[in-house]
Amino acid sequence: MKRLFATLLALGSAAVAHAAPPHYDVAAKFDPQGALDADVTITLSDGEAEKAFLLSDRFALQPMDLPPGVTMSVEPSTSPMPALNKYSFRFAAPATDPVKLRFRYAGPILTEHDSGNKPLRPEGYELFIDHMWFPVGADIQTRFTVDAAIDGLDPDLVVVAQGDVTRTATGVRIHRDFLDIDLPMVAMHGLQRAEAHGVEFYSRDLSTQLSGWYVKHAEGAARYFEAMFGPLPRKVRMAQVWRERSMGYARTAYTVLSEGGRNTPDITEVNPGRYVAHEIAHAWWMLASPLTDDFWLVESAAEYMSMRYVEHAFGAEELAKNIAAKRDATKDAGPVMGHGRPNRIQLYGKGPLLLLDLEHRIGRPAMDRLMIAMAKEPVHTTPVFLKHLTAIAGADAAREFEKALHT
């Protein structure tokens, strides 16, 4: 009996080791002009037959020493953005031991394909997946853990990153034992830090009205969503940067906001409230592929939850104004699904309105059960959502909603 138990334990731990997610060991160095020198080892333990990675073609890759039984081919790629190289690896036999792929490369961190977010600016660095500065899983949904040593950072840059972040004299060490598709980092001069429930907030000026509203509503939204979905898994590190482009983005326990276009004299509290609630909502809504139809389950779901927060914090009248603006903006939006990744207006306007219409059809208690069930799913796809909707509100409601997504 004891022996059998030991065997079962051994099998159990082998199965766990087999399922380990990819791990990145990153050693990177920036020179003062922003030239990057990088050495990235990716450990794959999941025994897949093949795996591809994307890296910007502005980096020159040294010849790779491939492990036995591994072959690689490289081709230019323009998907999901221009000027990439795609490195495709094939593994001769389903690997039983972890496979290590080591990328050594160098090149400028600045790129014209930066989605309006310069990676190096006078105030410091803002790095994220759009800069394609580390090997990114070609499916754009390969999530990994990471140990990174990033060197060449001026001592007075304040670093905001995920996980355990330790400044060294000339750089930073990042240990992240939770999963994400990205390795995002802000390292800027003059960032001040504030803390509240659910959020650690960084800004060059904490005394502005906008900074105050972000902290207040990050906390408010965290509490509101926690009442539905349970505790926020991790405190969200949030950096407010300053650039012209107003876009923000959320990763696991990490968010970047922009002052640009937002810190205007005529701002009202509801706009930053809705915006920061949207980013906090991504703590539960970020698990659908950004390359497919299903991406509405990331952006439309986060926006719908932020509308719920607006109603909670600012009242039904404020929400009604937002709904009217969305109805007006989406008159000619076209279907959310059926053509690959939905566009901006479908994601942030039409999708949330469809969820609101669904709430009106099935009632708020059923809607809450649906969103809570969905938030617990490890992978978010439309069929999974429709399965829960069918179980909670019946096949007719699911069919109707699926039709609306395609109309």
Ligand SMILES: [Zn+2]
């Ligand atoms: Zn979003």
